[in-house]
Amino acid sequence: MATLSMPTAVAAASSWGSELLLALESGASPQPPLAAARQRAARALADRPLPSRRQEAWRFTDIAPLLAITPAQLPPATTVPATLPSVTPGVVRLVLDGHGDPLAGVSMPAGIEAIPAADLEALLQESSTDRGEDRGANGASNHAAARAGSEAPWSGLLAAATAGQILALRVRGVVEPTLELVSDAASAEGVMPLRLLLILEPEARLELLQVHRASAASLTTVLLEARLGAGARLSHGLIAQGGGAAVLLADLAVEQDPDSHYAFTSVVAGWALSRLEPRVLQSGGGATTRLRSLQRVDGRQIADQHSQVRFEGPEGELDQLHKVIADGAGRSVFNGAVAVPRAAQRTDAVQLSRSLLLSDRARIDTKPQLEIVADDVKCAHGATVSRLQSEELFYLQSRGIAAANASRLLLRGYCGEVLRELPAAATIWQPLAMVLAEEAPRP
Amino acid sequence: MIRPEAPVLLEIRDLHASVADQPILHGVNLTIRAGEIHAVMGRNGSGKSTLSKVLAGHPAYTVTGGSVTYQGEDLLALAPELRARRGVFLGFQYPVEIPGVSNLEFLRVATNGRRLEQGAEELDTFAFEDLVRERLAVVQMDPAFLERSVNEGFSGGEKKRNEILQMALLDPLVAILDETDSGLDIDALRIVAGGVNQLATPGNATLLITHYQRLLDVITPDYVHVMAAGRILRTGGKDLALELEDRGYDWVDAELAALAPAPVEVG
Numbered sequence: 177m178a179t180l181s182m183p184t185a186v187a188a189a190s191s192w193g194s195e196l197l198l199a200l201e202s203g204a205s206p207q208p209p210l211a212a213a214r215q216r217a218a219r220a221l222a223d224r225p226l227p228s229r230r231q232e233a234w235r236f237t238d239i240a241p242l243l244a245i246t247p248a249q250l251p252p253a254t255t256v257p258a259t260l261p262s263v264t265p266g267v268v269r270l271v272l273d274g275h276g277d278p279l280a281g282v283s284m285p286a287g288i289e290a291i292p293a294a295d296l297e298a299l300l301q302e303s304s305t306d307r308g309e310d311r312g313a314n315g316a317s318n319h320a321a322a323r324a325g326s327e328a329p330w331s332g333l334l335a336a337a338t339a340g341q342i343l344a345l346r347v348r349g350v351v352e353p354t355l356e357l358v359s360d361a362a363s364a365e366g367v368m369p370l371r372l373l374l375i376l377e378p379e380a381r382l383e384l385l386q387v388h389r390a391s392a393a394s395l396t397t398v399l400l401e402a403r404l405g406a407g408a409r410l411s412h413g414l415i416a417q418g419g420g421a422a423v424l425l426a427d428l429a430v431e432q433d434p435d436s437h438y439a440f441t442s443v444v445a446g447w448a449l450s451r452l453e454p455r456v457l458q459s460g461g462g463a464t465t466r467l468r469s470l471q472r473v474d475g476r477q478i479a480d481q482h483s484q485v486r487f488e489g490p491e492g493e494l495d496q497l498h499k500v501i502a503d504g505a506g507r508s509v510f511n512g513a514v515a516v517p518r519a520a521q522r523t524d525a526v527q528l529s530r531s532l533l534l535s536d537r538a539r540i541d542t543k544p545q546l547e548i549v550a551d552d553v554k555c556a557h558g559a560t561v562s563r564l565q566s567e568e569l570f571y572l573q574s575r576g577i578a579a580a581n582a583s584r585l586l587l588r589g590y591c592g593e594v595l596r597e598l599p600a601a602a603t604i605w606q607p608l609a610m611v612l613a614e615e616a617p618r619p
Numbered sequence: 620m621i622r623p624e625a626p627v628l629l630e631i632r633d634l635h636a637s638v639a640d641q642p643i644l645h646g647v648n649l650t651i652r653a654g655e656i657h658a659v660m661g662r663n664g665s666g667k668s669t670l671s672k673v674l675a676g677h678p679a680y681t682v683t684g685g686s687v688t689y690q691g692e693d694l695l696a697l698a699p700e701l702r703a704r705r706g707v708f709l710g711f712q713y714p715v716e717i718p719g720v721s722n723l724e725f726l727r728v729a730t731n732g733r734r735l736e737q738g739a740e741e742l743d744t745f746a747f748e749d750l751v752r753e754r755l756a757v758v759q760m761d762p763a764f765l766e767r768s769v770n771e772g773f774s775g776g777e778k779k780r781n782e783i784l785q786m787a788l789l790d791p792l793v794a795i796l797d798e799t800d801s802g803l804d805i806d807a808l809r810i811v812a813g814g815v816n817q818l819a820t821p822g823n824a825t826l827l828i829t830h831y832q833r834l835l836d837v838i839t840p841d842y843v844h845v846m847a848a849g850r851i852l853r854t855g856g857k858d859l860a861l862e863l864e865d866r867g868y869d870w871v872d873a874e875l876a877a878l879a880p881a882p883v884e885v886g
Contacts, residue, residue, distance in 0.1 A: 566678070571715035573677050575725070575785060576703035576732035585728070589719025589768065 181514070193226055196247035196338060196367060206340040209297040210371075216306040219338035227330050236509040236541045237480045241448035242423050245395045249338070250366040252276060260360060261604045267385075269356040270343065274368045278343055278357075279532070287351040288382075291344040291375065294563045299344070299373065305332045305399060305429065329453045329482070332427030337401035339371035347380040347408075354383040354601040359398075361390035361422065370398045378405035383599045384412045390447075391419035398426040404436035404463070412440045413598040414603045418447030418477075428454045434462030435490065441468040441597040443607045444479055451480040461489025461520050467496040470594035473538065474504025480509040494525040499594055501587070501611070502531060502538035511544040514555065519550045529559040532590060545610035587612060620654040620821060621841045628690060629674075629707075629793050635684035636673045643669040645849035646685065651793065654821040657858060658835055659828045662868050663805050667828045668712060670846070671797040676702050689793070703729075704736040706823075709793035712798040714778040717769035722781070723791035725769045726751060731787045736789070754787040758814045770809035776807035783814040794800070795826045800834040810881050812837035832864040848873045 190445060197218055229233040263269045268285050270278040279290055291299065300306065305328040310385050318321035333513055343357070361368050368390075376382060404410055416424050423449050432438050444450050456465050471479040485494050500508040508531065516523045529542045544557040564586055572582035591611050629651040636644040651657055661667050666860060673680045673685065676699035687694040694702060717725070730750070731741040742750060758780040770778050779799055786794055796815065800808055808844050815838055819825055827838065835843075835857065843859040846850045852861065852874060 241685070255683065565715075567715050568717050570677055570699065571717070572729075573699040574677075574703055574709050574711075575729035576700050576736075577728055577791070578700045579698075581728070582700075585720055585725070586717065589717060592719040 178556075192243050192247050193221060193334070195471075197221070199248040200338055200340070207293065209293050209300055209343075210339070210342050212297075213303065213306045214337060214339065215301040220306065221330075221337040224330060224333065232606075233329075233482060233511075236507065237449070237478055238453065239449065241421060241478070242395060242425075244421060245393055245423055246366050248366050249274065249340075249392060250368045251363050259362065260358060262270045262566040264372040264601060264604050266353050268353045272343065272357060272359045272370050274339065274341060274370055277341075284440075285351055285353045285355075287347055287380070289346050289347045289348075289517070290306060291346050291373070296342070296344050296373075299375075299389065300342075303336070303401060304334050305401070305427070308457070312513050312566075314530050318591045329427045329455075331397060331425035331451060331453060332399045332429065332516040334425065335369050335371055335397040335427060338367065338369035338397065339399065340369070342371040342373060344373040344375075346375045346377065347382050349376045349379070350381040351452040354385055355533055356385045356387065356601060359389070359396060361392070361394040361396055363392040365393045367395045367397065370396065372398070372400040374400070374402040374410075376402070376404045376408040376410055376436075379407040380405065381409045383526055383601070384410060385599050385601050386412070386414045387417075387605055388415075388424055390422035390424070393421035395423045395425065398424075398428075400426070400428045402428075404432045404438055405428070406433040407435045408433070409437040410439070411599055412438070413602050414440070414442040414444075414452075415602060415607055415610070416442070416444040416447065416450060416452075417605070417610050418445070419452060421448045422446075423448055424450040426450075426452050426454075428452070428604070430455065430458075431457045431459055432465065433579050434458075434460045436463045437466075438463070438471045438598070439466040439468075441594060441599075442481075443470045443595065443598065444481075444613060445472040445611045445613075447477060447479065448616045449478045449480075449484070453482045453484070455484040456486070456494075458485075458487045458489065458492040461487050461492040461523065464493040465495070466597075467494070468497075468597045469497070470499045470501075470591055470611065471508060472501040472503070474520070476505050477588045478507045478509070482511045482513070484513040484515070485525070486515040486517075487523050487525075488517065489519055490521045490523070491597050492520060492523050494523075494527070496527040497594065498527075498542075499590065500531040500540060500542075501534060502540050503534040505535070505537040505539075507539045508541070511545060512543070512557070514547070514557075516546070516548040516550050516553055516555060518549045521550045523555065524531070524549060525553070525555045528559040529557075532557075533561055533563055582584045584612070609619045621871035622652065622654055622821075625652040625654050627688075629694075630688040631674075632686060633683070633689070634673070634682065634849070636669060636680050636682045637671065638680050640667065642683065643680075643849050647846075647850055649851060651824045651826065653792075653824055654843045656819060656825045656838060657827065657842045657844065659826065659844045659846055659851075660830065660860060660863060662871070665846040666849040667846050668797055669830055671709055671795045671826075674707065674795055675699060683714075691710040691782035700732070701702065701788070704732050704751075706733070706736075706790070708786050708789055708794045710779075710786060710794065710796040710799050712780040714770045714773075714782055716771045716773075718771050719766075720769050721764040722767055722769050723748075723751070726765070726785065726788055729785065733789045736796075751784075751877065752789065754784060755804075755815055757787045758783045759810050761785055775802035776811075779803060779807065779811050781813070783811055783818075785813065787818055792823050794823065794825065795828070797828045798830065799827070800829055800831060808833065809837060817886060830858050835860045845871060849876055
């Protein structure tokens with residue numbers, strides 16, 4: 177891209193989205209409830225410019241790796257993942273490739289059922305992501321993405337406009353097994369759009385582990401919309417293991433009713449470009465939200481997380497920790513928006529961003545963005561950027577631990593603070609090895 | 620225990636060292652034989668802690684002259700981790716907190732490194748747990764501390780006990796304890812000092828760095844050295860510590876003045 181003049185680059189960029197939509201139109205049309213939703217999203221997408229660094233939300237994030245992806249859907253044959261670890265006891269795995277029915281041949285655990293087409297139509301009507309609408313534009317809606325923030329993110333819109341399938345599940349009561357949603361683009365090249373909808377009824381409990389993997393020039397684009405009824409608890413882990421030129425765009429729109437608990441822990445490493453947009457809306461306040469994230473960049477990778485948490489009622493709680501390991505010439509971007517309007521009195525929100533800089537060429541941009549209107553609140557935020565502490569290294573060395581091992585031990589400790597909050601079923605995906613595997617300098 | 624025929628473990632000769640280009644040590648001489656307990660006393664800034672950091676190999680300190688021989692080998696040529704594995708232990712004045720690294724795992728990795736050097740077998744998780752639980756008794760430490768991150772959120776006394784626990788596991792030949800008594804209440808001091816006494820054998824040696832007589836009430840030193848201006852000004856028996864307690868350090872200034880001109884860098 178660097179050699180192209182600016183106007184050509186813009187032309188190439190705007191044609192990328194339309195090429196993808198064109199390629200998808202020629203394919204099989206989706207199930208009826210989704211077809212209309214997809215059309216709405218495609219129209220909204222056509223009205224949006226492609227992200228560029230001229231937009232505030234993409235100021236630090238160069239989408240060149242995205243434009244390098246072939247704008248066509250991954251064929252089903254090449255997306256069959258042969259390299260997945262075997263399913264552990266206590267886990268129900270659904271494999272997503274954007275084509276086949278992930279529920280085929282799987283016996284769902286008690287408490288989880290697929291949402292029938294008739295109900296789905298109404299739910300999709302409510303999704304403002306499909307229309308790319310602003311938060312609050314559809315005040316009557318009770319659906320997450322409908323009110324989930326500022327303008328619905330481009331990445332969510334892209335997934336909505338391109339997904340030919342939706343996995344829509346309703347959860348009642350306490351679900352014992354962990355639900356594992358897995359996609360692996362492996363070495364295929366192209367685009368894998370995935371759309372997920374989760375409705376947790378009041379008092380429902382679910383442990384969800386979302387895993388995305390890719391190792392070649394592919395785009396995995398995910399829109400997850402989740403709604404937690406009163407008293408529901410969702411423990412949500414996301415492990416994203418990229419490689420090579422792979423790109424991940426994930427829009428996670430979660431709406432919480434009062435007294436619900438949402439815990440989200442994400443671990444991202446290895447993608448040429450990744451962007452995670454967790455957007456949590458506490459529709460009436462009074463809920464608890466716990467966000468933990470760890471991202472590692474190396475080589476020339478870019479990892480971006482834009483999170484949004486909005487309290488629309490009193491006594492909501494947020495505890496957010498974002499951690500970064502930046503090596504090589506990698507770039508890490510964090511933007512953490514927290515909105516506490518007048519209605520959200522007695523909100524208790526803590527946001528901390530901690531970055532570890534392992535190389536002089538790496539770059540970290542971290543920005544808290546607190547909008548606090550309510551006057552009786554506790555809101556704290558902080559950001560640190562540091563190197564491995566030489567006193568810690570010396571202490572370990574003075575106990576006989578060689579410098580390289582000492583560094584590794586310190587890095588493990590640094591990661592552990594986030595990794596230990598993943599659902600227990602995450603172990604089989606070896607998240608620590610995934611984050612640390614790239615310690616060796618890249619060619 | 621002074622035995623003139625005991626083997627020399629550590630031999631410090633005319634040691635000069637600086638930190639950030641600031642000379643601190645101006646020719647330290649000290650011979651430590653197996654079985655001996657030495658105490659180094661002196662005011663803040665006299666070079667006591669620098670001596671301990673230099674012996675352990677802290678990268679911020681540069682040796683500008685002299686030599687340190689450990690069991691006949693050039694100690695200064697060894698990386699810090701090799702010094703530790705061969706049996707030189709530094710108990711830190713301010714033990715470092717390491718969030719996210721389990722104390723138990725840290726102790727096991729450290730212990731196994733030392734055991735390999737001693738020609739012993741590495742201990743697996745289970746065997747190590749047995750050993751560590753036995754050694755916890757030396758400092759009357761609660762096993763709950765094993766599950767926590769290294770020193771994280773430990774009180775001053777708990778950190779110092781953790782240092783002595785590490786000493787108990789690493790079985791050093793020369794233990795240098797840098798103000799292990801600082802920040803301890805009288806009970807914690809007794810426990811920590813009791814641990815040091817239990818670990819002292821005719822085969823190893825201890826170098827205590829301290830400001831106060833109260834540690835030496837519990838651990839009886841064979842030699843007391845007074846450091847000032849980066850060198851050892853006077854050496855005596857345990858009575859010298861009592862004399863310091865009595866007279867303070869003013870006489871040291873007088874003696875230093877008599878040595879005028881002020882120390883200059885040699886070479």
